[in-house]
Amino acid sequence: MRWSAFWDACKTAVHDNPSLANVDKFAYLMSLLEGTAKEAVAGLALTYVNYAEAIAILERRQRKNKGMSYRAVNAFRVCLIRASSGRA
Numbered sequence: 001m002r003w004s005a006f007w008d009a010c011k012t013a014v015h016d017n018p019s020l021a022n023v024d025k026f027a028y029l030m031s032l033l034e035g036t037a038k039e040a041v042a043g044l045a046l047t048y049v050n051y052a053e054a055i056a057i058l059e060r061r062q063r064k065n066k067g068m069s070y071r072a073v074n075a076f077r078v079c080l081i082r083a084s085s086g087r088a
Helices: 003-015 022-032 035-041 048-064 073-085
Strands: none
Touching: 003 022, 003 048, 022 035, 022 048, 035 048
């Protein structure tokens, strides 16, 4: 799944969800990334503040390299199910 489609889906399901704390949003994001995308943010501690930093890093990488990999449809479905059920 391309970054724009991935981010649009997770933005709607997770990022814009006011019932989730940033640390939970970061945990969701980390669980969905793989490969070089995950490696790019692997050094960040799972904290409230680092969620925004992780997004910034991934967006910068996307502009430079459109080949980042994500667990496409299944990851997106898990993201939606977790967000809609309120599970952290």
